[in-house]
Amino acid sequence: MSTPPESIVEIENLCKSYRRGDQVIPVLENISLSVPVGQFLALMGPSGSGKTTLLNIVAGLDRADSGRLVVAGTEIGGLGEVDLAAWRARTVGFIFQFYNLIPVLSAFENVELPLLLTPLSRHERRSHVALALDLVGLHQRRSHTPSQLSGGQQQRVAIARALVSDPTLIAADEPTGDLDKVSAEEVLELLARLNAEFGKTIIMVTHDPRAAARAGRVLNLDKGALIA
Amino acid sequence: MFWSLIHRHLWRHKLRTFLTILGMAVAILAFMLLRSVVAAWYRGVDQASDNRLVTRHAVSLTFSLPLSYLPTLRQIPGVTAVTYSSWFGGVYIDDRNFFPRFVAGPGFLDMYPEYVLPPEQRQAYERERRACVVGRRLVEKYGWRLGDQVPLKGNIFPGDWSFVIRGIYRGEKPGTDESLLFFHFEYLNEYLKKTMPGRADRVGSFTLRIADPEQAAAISRLVDKEFRNSIAETRTETEKSFQLGFVAMTKALLGAIEVISVVVVLVILTVLANTMAMSVRERTAEYVVLKTLGFGAGHIGILVLGESLLLALAGGGLGVLLSFPSGRIFSHALGGLHDMVFPPALIVTGLLASLLVGVLAAIVPMLRVMTMSIASGLRRVG
Numbered sequence: 191m192s193t194p195p196e197s198i199v200e201i202e203n204l205c206k207s208y209r210r211g212d213q214v215i216p217v218l219e220n221i222s223l224s225v226p227v228g229q230f231l232a233l234m235g236p237s238g239s240g241k242t243t244l245l246n247i248v249a250g251l252d253r254a255d256s257g258r259l260v261v262a263g264t265e266i267g268g269l270g271e272v273d274l275a276a277w278r279a280r281t282v283g284f285i286f287q288f289y290n291l292i293p294v295l296s297a298f299e300n301v302e303l304p305l306l307l308t309p310l311s312r313h314e315r316r317s318h319v320a321l322a323l324d325l326v327g328l329h330q331r332r333s334h335t336p337s338q339l340s341g342g343q344q345q346r347v348a349i350a351r352a353l354v355s356d357p358t359l360i361a362a363d364e365p366t367g368d369l370d371k372v373s374a375e376e377v378l379e380l381l382a383r384l385n386a387e388f389g390k391t392i393i394m395v396t397h398d399p400r401a402a403a404r405a406g407r408v409l410n411l412d413k414g415a416l417i418a
Numbered sequence: 419m420f421w422s423l424i425h426r427h428l429w430r431h432k433l434r435t436f437l438t439i440l441g442m443a444v445a446i447l448a449f450m451l452l453r454s455v456v457a458a459w460y461r462g463v464d465q466a467s468d469n470r471l472v473t474r475h476a477v478s479l480t481f482s483l484p485l486s487y488l489p490t491l492r493q494i495p496g497v498t499a500v501t502y503s504s505w506f507g508g509v510y511i512d513d514r515n516f517f518p519r520f521v522a523g524p525g526f527l528d529m530y531p532e533y534v535l536p537p538e539q540r541q542a543y544e545r546e547r548r549a550c551v552v553g554r555r556l557v558e559k560y561g562w563r564l565g566d567q568v569p570l571k572g573n574i575f576p577g578d579w580s581f582v583i584r585g586i587y588r589g590e591k592p593g594t595d596e597s598l599l600f601f602h603f604e605y606l607n608e609y610l611k612k613t614m615p616g617r618a619d620r621v622g623s624f625t626l627r628i629a630d631p632e633q634a635a636a637i638s639r640l641v642d643k644e645f646r647n648s649i650a651e652t653r654t655e656t657e658k659s660f661q662l663g664f665v666a667m668t669k670a671l672l673g674a675i676e677v678i679s680v681v682v683v684l685v686i687l688t689v690l691a692n693t694m695a696m697s698v699r700e701r702t703a704e705y706v707v708l709k710t711l712g713f714g715a716g717h718i719g720i721l722v723l724g725e726s727l728l729l730a731l732a733g734g735g736l737g738v739l740l741s742f743p744s745g746r747i748f749s750h751a752l753g754g755l756h757d758m759v760f761p762p763a764l765i766v767t768g769l770l771a772s773l774l775v776g777v778l779a780a781i782v783p784m785l786r787v788m789t790m791s792i793a794s795g796l797r798r799v800g
Contacts, residue, residue: 252791252792271714284710286707290703290704292707293704295422307712
């Protein structure tokens with residue numbers, strides 16, 4: 191079960207397909223990949239190449255049909271739904287293209303959400319959230335709801351939510367895809383900082399070569415396969 | 419945080435939430451009123467005494483019995499007292515002024531201690547042949563006072579009748595009928611002897627008090643055996659059975675009211691289920707995000723169920739509260755002689771119906787979002 195500490199993600203011969211009626215559509219074919227701890231990895235490729243599916247499987251949001259997948263020392267393919275949910279809460283922080291903040295909650299409450307699943311006291315939760323919001327430069331906006339924030343600010347709140355529980359891995363799916371150039375730059379800067387200063391492993395799916403350029407490693411997928 | 423999420427979701431679409439709660443309140447109010455009407459029908463049955471039997475003509479209540487049965491009835495073993503009464507009918511000013519009017523034989527007030535009359539009024543009633551006793555509700559409705567004349571136009575017993583109010587009774591217990599008028603049998607009988615001798619010395623029914631309620635069936639058989647093969651065979655039953663006989667006459671109507679009360683709840687169930695389905699569909703992205711963050715299907719289920727229950731119970735609670743003033747208005751509109759009563763059991767039923775609606779309305783959207791995989795949810799979200 192355990193993997194060498196230097197490798198946070200170990201994938202061997204991973205396959206995934208979807209069914210559409212009687213038709214089986216292969217999405218990922220024999221993917222093998224190793225991601226070292228602390229790496230900032232960008233996954234690139236055309237639409238439909240399978241990069242988001244690969245990210246979802248690595249992050250425990252989807253399941254592979256076959257192959258071996260060890261993330262942060264756990265072979266997650268063998269986990270049941272409840273254990274997988276608990277594992278996700280402990281291990282992975284997510285950043286989505288469209289931020290996906292809960293509109294009725296303030297920035298502070300959105301960031302606090304993942305901590306509700308931990309045994310932390312209310313006081314401890316509050317100090318963790320304050321720290322995370324400080325890190326993304328939005329402590330002053332903590333009581334604002336998402337509709338009162340710009341797109342860039344919402345994405346920074348989403349980043350704070352992703353890192354507040356101190357996850358081992360941050361999974362980002364097109365984090366700059368819905369942002370203007372300036373906001374995108376701010377978000378990428380923040381991700382680079384999380385990687386460089388805090389040693390967070392980041393796997394980012396992107397179409398944007400400028401975003402990929404901020405990553406330490408870039409992998410390309412095409413038709414479900416990794417290409418050199 | 420769960421509570422916070424639930425109530426903030428509800429206030430996200432204030433108008434929709436308000437209308438759903440209002441719809442739920444109206445449905446539960448209708449349910450309560452309809453159930454109360456059905457309960458009112460059975461109130462006479464509930465108030466019936468275990469130690470009273472009613473002897474009437476075996477064929478039908480519309481046939482009378484000879485007064486000459488009285489001595490025989492008094493001698494039946496187990497019978498401690500006997501009185502008699504007849505339905506008088508009549509019209510007070512207008513057909514719309516309906517209230518029960520009876521002719522009461524001697525011992526009527528002793529037989530029915532639940533009609534409480536001050537001793538001096540009782541004496542005044544017993545002294546005067548033309549006296550009558552009326553219920554408190556009638557006095558309130560028509561503004562009568564002791565000594566007032568009550569004119570009645572006879573229909574079963576033709577003629578212009580007039581009675582003097584010498585007594586005003588009140589019910590011993592809540593629910594006792596306080597809308598009766600009764601007067602002396604002798605007054606009617608003397609008139610009949612002069613004008614329609616063939617109808618004199620006959621009564622609608624006898625009421626028997628028995629010493630042991632457990633002997634009710636045996637005594638009833640004994641009474642009916644006594645008059646078998648006579649000119650007027652009898653049918654004797656407990657007061658409760660006698661009252662149930664009246665209820666049975668309107669059984670189809672009562673059944674229809676009960677069905678309507680259930681249909682009203684089913685209608686609001688579909689409305690709430692639709693509201694919940696819309697709300698959950700709108701928030702699929704949020705539920706998927708919560709799942710992504712590690713919240714389990716159970717957490718998501720609690721959010722959906724909690725929202726549905728809160729809507730249903732807020733509306734149901736409001737409906738139950740509104741049933742009290744509405745009941746008074748309804749009762750007033752129906753003449754004010756009978757209260758709409760909402761006993762604790764009916765209140766609990768109303769709230770349980772709300773709870774059930776809340777649970778049933780949540781089931782389909784709850785299961786859908788609980789079982790939705792994160793990957794497919796994220797694809798739908800975009």
